[in-house]
Amino acid sequence: MPLFTGTDLVCFRGGRIVFAGLGFALDPGEAMVLRGANGSGKSSLLRLMAGLSQPLEGTIAWESEPASDDPEAHNARLHYIGHADAVKPVLTVAENVRFWTSLRLGSGDGDTLASALAKLGISHLADVPGRFLSAGQKRRVNLARILAAHAPLWLLDEPATALDRAAEQNLNDAITEHRAGGGMVVISSHAADTMADAREIDLGKFQADAP
Amino acid sequence: MSGFASIVRRDLHLALRQGMDSLMVVAFFVIAVVLFPFGVGPEPNTLARIAPGVIWVAALLSSLLSLERLFQADYEDGSLELLALQPIALEITVMAKVSVHWLTSGLPLLVTAPLLAVLMNLPEEGFRPLMIALLLGTPSLSLIGAIGAALILGSRRGGILLSLLVLPLYIPVLIFGVSAVDAAIGGFSDKPQLLILSGLLVAALALCPWAGATAVRQGLE
DSSP: OOSEEEEEEEEEETTEEEEEEEEEEEOTTOEEEEEOSTTSSHHHHHHHHHTSSOOSEEEEEETTEEGGGSHHHHHHTEEEEOSSOOOOTTSBHHHHHHHHHHHHHSSOOHHHHHHHHHHTTOGGGTTSBGGGOOHHHHHHHHHHHHHHSOOSEEEEESTTTTOOHHHHHHHHHHHHHHHHTTOEEEEEOOOTTSOTTOEEEEGGGGOTTOO | OHHHHHHHHHHHHHHHHHOOHHHHHHHHHHHHHHHHHHHHOSOHHHHHHHHHHHHHHHHHHHHHHTTTHHHHHHHHTTHHHHHHTSSSOHHHHHHHHHHHHIIIIIHHHHHHHHHHHHHTTOOGGGHHHHHHHHHHHHHHHHHHHHHHHHHTTTOTTHHHHHHHHHHHHHHHHHHHHHHHHHHHHTTSOOHHHHHHHHHHHHHHHHHHHHHHHHHHHHHHO
16 A cells, blocks of 8 residues: 555636546655646645645545644644745745754754755755745755755655856755655656656546537 | 644744734734824813723734735645645644734734723723633634635736625624623623633634634635
8 A cells, every 4th residue: 555645636716617537646765856847736736635625525645644634743844845945034044944843853953954055065054044045946955954854755846946057066966865764755846857767647637628 | 633733833934034913913902002092082071981992903903914814825826725735634734724814913902002002091800801801802803704714716806805704704803792791890890701702712713623624625626
């Protein structure tokens, strides 16, 4: 039995069925890439997986237990990167990351924070307030947040947006390392070459009004 | 519990660094009260008669002023979404944000109120019940307001909608807050009114974080 599964998911948003009859299964160490045209429901599926919204039908389960039974336990095992970077303009980079880490680890320790910043190449920005960061730097801060506190499941919605080559490489390295440690990644991306060994879901196939 | 403390610390930090918010709440409170002597004339007996009501109404409006931003700022930059995805019950997160709202708006009002009471020529016997009533009442205002602030997430022109939603719910606090002071001035016991205010606070503490969290979840869908 795979660890993280979804069965017969129907997503209803804005008065229409976005996709229907969708299922997935993920084992530790596996990655899944979501593909599909704009509006095909990639973000909606990630939000369902995160528990931010509930499916009209079907269940999302962790070890065969529906995730919605214990939302806090589900939250503890996932990291979500959405469209917004949640970087507070008046807090420094280190303060931003430390706050999110403290919610998971209690008093966050300095080592994980420093190494997370280093992995994304933003150590030199640690004391810079969020308002002076570029879009790509904000995205790196958001990614540092998920590196600084371990969670087995990463849900990444277009994580490479605004990132330059080097940062994209850092992200891929981080994903590889995360999977090597038994972590799971679900990623929505337009980029063609994300991961060779990843499972793929083409949301185009689950459209209710598919031509 | 450490999550609660973390959120309180961060929000206080944010309020202090970007915050003229508390200052504006107090400034609004002072100006709103000061307008009344101009409007109704400086006759001391008239002012003394209306003082409790004026101070309370001005306190309600000032508290409302800063409510709109309670969740809105976090909603806009994606933080609220992430807060909802932490291993902390959303009710506790809402409670933490409400506490910070009270610390940055209710508490400053409480400190300013005696000065304004002097200005409005409030009789001496009225001061003690006014302070106790504000101490019990302003947390209720923050708690009740949080539901409204969560309900308007994502709507434009939320501020007006918020006042329409929240001000009617403030009426019980207003009635008992004012009548506690009036009773004391009239020589009666203010205990029943203050007990009712405590009851309202306990009820709000039990219900509002829960309702607010539900509204936030709805807003994030």
